[in-house]
Amino acid sequence: SQQGEEDPQALSIQEGENATMNCSYKTSINNLQWYRQNSGRGLVHLILIRSNEREKHSGRLRVTLDTSKKSSSLLITASRAADTASYFCAGGGFQKLVFGTGTRLLVSP
Amino acid sequence: EAGVVQSPRYKIIEKKQPVAFWCNPISGHNTLYWYLQNLGQGPELLIRYENEEAVDDSQLPKDRFSAERLKGVDSTLKIQPAELGDSAVYLCASSSTRLAGGGSNEQFFGPGTRLTVL
Numbered sequence: 001s002q003q004g005e006e007d008p009q010a011l012s013i014q015e016g017e018n019a020t021m022n023c024s025y026k027t028s029i030n031n032l033q034w035y036r037q038n039s040g041r042g043l044v045h046l047i048l049i050r051s052n053e054r055e056k057h058s059g060r061l062r063v064t065l066d067t068s069k070k071s072s073s074l075l076i077t078a079s080r081a082a083d084t085a086s087y088f089c090a091g092g093g094f095q096k097l098v099f100g101t102g103t104r105l106l107v108s109p
Numbered sequence: 110e111a112g113v114v115q116s117p118r119y120k121i122i123e124k125k126q127p128v129a130f131w132c133n134p135i136s137g138h139n140t141l142y143w144y145l146q147n148l149g150q151g152p153e154l155l156i157r158y159e160n161e162e163a164v165d166d167s168q169l170p171k172d173r174f175s176a177e178r179l180k181g182v183d184s185t186l187k188i189q190p191a192e193l194g195d196s197a198v199y200l201c202a203s204s205s206t207r208l209a210g211g212g213s214n215e216q217f218f219g220p221g222t223r224l225t226v227l
Contacts, residue, residue: 033215035218040220040223041220041221042113042200042202042218042219042220042221043152043200043202043216043218044218045215045216045217048215088151088152090151092214096142096154096157096165097154097216098154099151099152099153100151101149101150101151102149102150102151
């Protein structure tokens, strides 16, 4: 079963704009992870935020976590065409990850 | 460092036929996962191995699916017989020792095997 929903399901923006994706999860977690999946390929880990953290940055990525609302957001700043992919959040519970349904991001040149 | 290797990349079979997928995890990774990913969905865990032991196979349809991880390295996932609804991408992932506190560590994914059952 999926961990939860991601919003929006699809997002289309222009290069240079920011992209924000939201994730809601169902169960208690130890950490929340974000992955990217390019068409026809496996998933690539982007960033991990622990349950006792509220915000984390990595390059052009900014992740927030609100455990009281069981939600997280991923912000990609100054997007590039190469950022076009599907993005998945995954709740890191006890010894396993449970993935969301994903957001499909299209960045047009 | 080589990533997670999976083969074959694509497989087309007739329903009721058997099929097997192979995975070679990253060297030194003790945990191996098999996921199923349907079109437009996130991966769903089928089975998780710690070394050679299957520690979580609660989502594996055991009437037709089986898996093994001999010697705690490579793993195979088998479907027999395959059904039309098994058409999906089968992903293998591996990770090293879990984070302190029990949280799941970063997982490294292979490219997947796209299965089409006709």
